[in-house]
Amino acid sequence: MLELRALSLDRGGQAVLDGIDLSIGAGEFVGLLGPNGAGKTTLLRAALGLLPARGHSSLARLSVRERARAAAYMPQGREIAWPMPVEALVALGRIAHPHSASAEDRAAIERAIAALHLSPLRHRRATELSGGEQARTLIARALAQETPLLIADEPIAGLDPAAQIDAMRLFSRLADRGHAVLASLHDLGLAARHCTRLVMLHQGRIAADGPPQAVLTAENLARVFGITAHLAQGPGGILFQPLGTIEGEDR
Numbered sequence: 299m300l301e302l303r304a305l306s307l308d309r310g311g312q313a314v315l316d317g318i319d320l321s322i323g324a325g326e327f328v329g330l331l332g333p334n335g336a337g338k339t340t341l342l343r344a345a346l347g348l349l350p351a352r353g354h355s356s357l358a359r360l361s362v363r364e365r366a367r368a369a370a371y372m373p374q375g376r377e378i379a380w381p382m383p384v385e386a387l388v389a390l391g392r393i394a395h396p397h398s399a400s401a402e403d404r405a406a407i408e409r410a411i412a413a414l415h416l417s418p419l420r421h422r423r424a425t426e427l428s429g430g431e432q433a434r435t436l437i438a439r440a441l442a443q444e445t446p447l448l449i450a451d452e453p454i455a456g457l458d459p460a461a462q463i464d465a466m467r468l469f470s471r472l473a474d475r476g477h478a479v480l481a482s483l484h485d486l487g488l489a490a491r492h493c494t495r496l497v498m499l500h501q502g503r504i505a506a507d508g509p510p511q512a513v514l515t516a517e518n519l520a521r522v523f524g525i526t527a528h529l530a531q532g533p534g535g536i537l538f539q540p541l542g543t544i545e546g547e548d549r
């Protein structure tokens with residue numbers, strides 16, 4: 299689904315990505331973690347070929363149309379330029395499909411609208427929605443693309459707790475159905491409970507990669523995030539509670 303080898307990128311004379319090796323397969327819901335500025339957005343955009351990088355990305359070499367069928371992308375920026383109805387914006391997800399007004403397209407749009415509970419909002423102008431409603435609309439647009447891989451940059455930022463859990467469950471179900479999901483996330487607790495795998499980025503390099511319990515360790519949290527946390531095994535996976543920051547540590 300996604301293969302990155304030695305992906306590196308400099309910006310402003312600094313290495314922002316430094317030798318990223320990452321392979322993501324069907325059935326994986328990968329949470330991309332890391333503090334502000336670690337390189338998460340840069341990694342997602344370079345993987346998609348939206349930023350020129352050294353090394354190899356299996357997506358970056360595809361034509362625009364091929365790539366739009368291989369991977370859907372929900373960017374971090376949520377600006378909606380046109381005052382179009384929610385359902386028309388979701389329908390844009392089908393634009394790369396050959397017959398983008400077919401019964402199959404309409405069914406995909408309806409599935410995406412239903413999955414994000416957007417039916418009551420479908421005729422509203424997307425520019426007039428709340429931030430969280432806009433976020434759900436943009437997730438639905440990416441979902442309507444029905445690609446093997448979904449790449450989402452902070453998809454649950456600004457959602458209320460129920461909508462965050464709903465979205466994480468949705469991504470998890472996509473992975474269960476054989477898709478792959480790569481999402482940058484700042485909520486380590488939700489990442490721990492819902493992702494099948496976590497990749498922790500630190501200063502443009504992968505600091506840890508594996509199942510949640512192997513990545514969310516006290517040592518990694520101190521070294522990468524500069525925090526202490528309470529970690530416990532709960533009924534549905536790891537329970538994570540941040541406790542404090544580590545003063546004076548060189549992160």
Ligand SMILES: Nc1ncnc2c1ncn2[C@@H]1O[C@H](COP(=O)(O)OP(=O)(O)OP(=O)(O)O)[C@@H](O)[C@H]1O
Nearest residue numbers: 309310314332333334335336337338339340341374
């Ligand atoms: N156009 C640019 N020129 C120079 N440096 C840049 C540019 N864009 C990003 N950077 C730097 O690259 C680094 C990685 O940025 P990136 O947006 O990938 O981080 P991030 O992990 O997504 O952070 P956040 O969690 O804050 O969204 C940061 O130090 C940022 O300042």
